[in-house]
Amino acid sequence: MLRLSEIKLPLNHTPEELPAAILKKLGIPASDLNGFTIFLRSYDARKKHNILLIYALDVDVANEAAILERFHDDRNVKPSPDTEYKFVAQAPATLAKRPIVIGTGPCGLFAGLVLAQMGFKPIILERGKAVRERTKDTWGLWRKRILNPDSNVQFGEGGAGTFSDGKLYSQIKDPKHYGEKVLKEFVLAGAPEEILYVSKPHIGTFRLVGMVEVMRDTITKLGGEVRFSSRVETLHRENGKVTGVTLASGEHIEADHVVLAIGHSARDTFQMLLDQGVFMEAKPFSIGFRIEHPQSLIDRARFGPNAGHPTLGAADYKLVHHASNGRSVYSFCMCPGGTVVAATSEPNRVVTNGMSQYSRNERNANAGIVVGISPEVDYPEHVLAGVDFQRKWESQAFELGGRDYSAPGQLVGDFLAGKASTELGAVKPSYTPGVHLTDLATALPDFAITAIREALPAFDKTIKGFNMPDAVLTGVETRTSSPIRIKRDNDTLQSINTQGLFPAGEGAGYAGGILSAGVDGIKIAEAVALSIMGRQG
Numbered sequence: 001m002l003r004l005s006e007i008k009l010p011l012n013h014t015p016e017e018l019p020a021a022i023l024k025k026l027g028i029p030a031s032d033l034n035g036f037t038i039f040l041r042s043y044d045a046r047k048k049h050n051i052l053l054i055y056a057l058d059v060d061v062a063n064e065a066a067i068l069e070r071f072h073d074d075r076n077v078k079p080s081p082d083t084e085y086k087f088v089a090q091a092p093a094t095l096a097k098r099p100i101v102i103g104t105g106p107c108g109l110f111a112g113l114v115l116a117q118m119g120f121k122p123i124i125l126e127r128g129k130a131v132r133e134r135t136k137d138t139w140g141l142w143r144k145r146i147l148n149p150d151s152n153v154q155f156g157e158g159g160a161g162t163f164s165d166g167k168l169y170s171q172i173k174d175p176k177h178y179g180e181k182v183l184k185e186f187v188l189a190g191a192p193e194e195i196l197y198v199s200k201p202h203i204g205t206f207r208l209v210g211m212v213e214v215m216r217d218t219i220t221k222l223g224g225e226v227r228f229s230s231r232v233e234t235l236h237r238e239n240g241k242v243t244g245v246t247l248a249s250g251e252h253i254e255a256d257h258v259v260l261a262i263g264h265s266a267r268d269t270f271q272m273l274l275d276q277g278v279f280m281e282a283k284p285f286s287i288g289f290r291i292e293h294p295q296s297l298i299d300r301a302r303f304g305p306n307a308g309h310p311t312l313g314a315a316d317y318k319l320v321h322h323a324s325n326g327r328s329v330y331s332f333c334m335c336p337g338g339t340v341v342a343a344t345s346e347p348n349r350v351v352t353n354g355m356s357q358y359s360r361n362e363r364n365a366n367a368g369i370v371v372g373i374s375p376e377v378d379y380p381e382h383v384l385a386g387v388d389f390q391r392k393w394e395s396q397a398f399e400l401g402g403r404d405y406s407a408p409g410q411l412v413g414d415f416l417a418g419k420a421s422t423e424l425g426a427v428k429p430s431y432t433p434g435v436h437l438t439d440l441a442t443a444l445p446d447f448a449i450t451a452i453r454e455a456l457p458a459f460d461k462t463i464k465g466f467n468m469p470d471a472v473l474t475g476v477e478t479r480t481s482s483p484i485r486i487k488r489d490n491d492t493l494q495s496i497n498t499q500g501l502f503p504a505g506e507g508a509g510y511a512g513g514i515l516s517a518g519v520d521g522i523k524i525a526e527a528v529a530l531s532i533m534g535r536q537g
Helices: 017-026 064-070 106-117 131-144 178-188 205-221 267-275 295-306 385-400 412-417 446-460 514-536
Strands: 002-010 033-044 052-061 077-079 100-102 123-125 225-227 232-238 241-247 252-254 258-260 285-294 320-322 328-335 339-342 352-355 364-373 407-411 435-437 472-477 501-503
Touching: 002 017, 002 064, 017 033, 017 052, 064 077, 100 106, 106 178, 106 205, 106 514, 131 205, 131 339, 178 205, 178 514, 205 225, 232 267, 258 514, 285 295, 285 328, 285 352, 285 385, 285 446, 295 364, 320 446, 328 352, 328 446, 339 364, 352 364, 352 472, 364 446, 364 472, 385 407, 385 472, 407 412, 412 446, 412 472, 501 514
Parallel strands: 100 123, 100 258, 123 225, 258 501, 407 435
Antiparallel strands: 002 052, 002 077, 033 052, 232 241, 241 252, 285 364, 285 472, 320 328, 328 364, 339 352, 407 472
């Protein structure tokens, strides 16, 4: 197979034009083209009146060697890489102690799935509930202002990514094509096949719920075990090695291999691990607000007369501004045609996040507008000072919102003018339980407010209308990534001071988003398998 890249066609090209472009590029007759598949489809919207689709294709042709020789200097004609996933081990017939995976977000799910596929029959522990019960609890906060601290947007089967846009793209380096494994498993679990080739694939919450259940069923059929409402209260260590875990129920499970895929909001678990002597360090993250615009405004700004084209879908954006006070402001987790959601996991605190369904057809676009912060400058006191920092501003948001889980909000025009908002304009906020209009000037540190006020007009130069006076800000966005990193060895992927402990995914500081977390879960599963087999030998 050949991989052809940079095949450009008009947005409204016919199906026949794609094979014709292949023939033209390679200079071969139609009889020499045996078939092709789309590896990647992206678009170039720099010229809004002439948007182009850009393809990378895997092509089956006659006389492949001769074509490669003829195009040996053309980087856009190369042999197709082998992206088929290959397991690194197979479990022995008898296994003294089964590996434990803590957490059922994308990292934990893929660690558990791959371990199960290799025959290691993992025990997967989840503090929250199964995904459908969890969904009911999440709606309990959104509709009735009732929070379940162990079953919400952050905790439960599927992890925080279940209530998100379901984005499946990442900028991580992936030389072993683990991302292909993630996407193919998602398709097997019910995702649309287009996620295998569109440049910015997404799934959406409703589809993710069913997919998570299918993956769980696959794991259990392979001999794995998934336990819900099973919070790990203690990790046991002896002489620098993992020996097991104790659950909140009092049950003790012995284990020599434990995967920590706990997510970025498992604050009590962070504290427990620190108390047990597991090495961790504070790391940078970001804080800010959610901003909402009419999706139609974003579509027009990005696609011009092609706004609304079904192939393009709802437009997204990615923005960054380096403020004069030295802070970087950027858009985060942009959700086209989505909603702003209540994402707290602790009582009497307000946290916002974004979510979209697969259709992306809600009236508003939303994104985090966040400011980078670092432990060296902003929370240097101790390892978990970043958690304290988050809690401070989440509690302040709870107060500003009226103490009933409403989010404090402000119109962009009023925010820039430094005055409280008293009534909404053209943009109706989507956050439930509701938005309480106020002045957000005290909702974040002064440096963040200053930087965001400078960034919004700057973003307007890229997305015309971005600082429209009626756009709505809601606060606060504090869970952009984990505030800590549980350091691991680069080769074994085990904790640097705890043999048999495998810190993984977003909570440990090694991923950001569904795809990268899934990829990290696969890497960790392989590391666990190789470690077990080494001990067996």
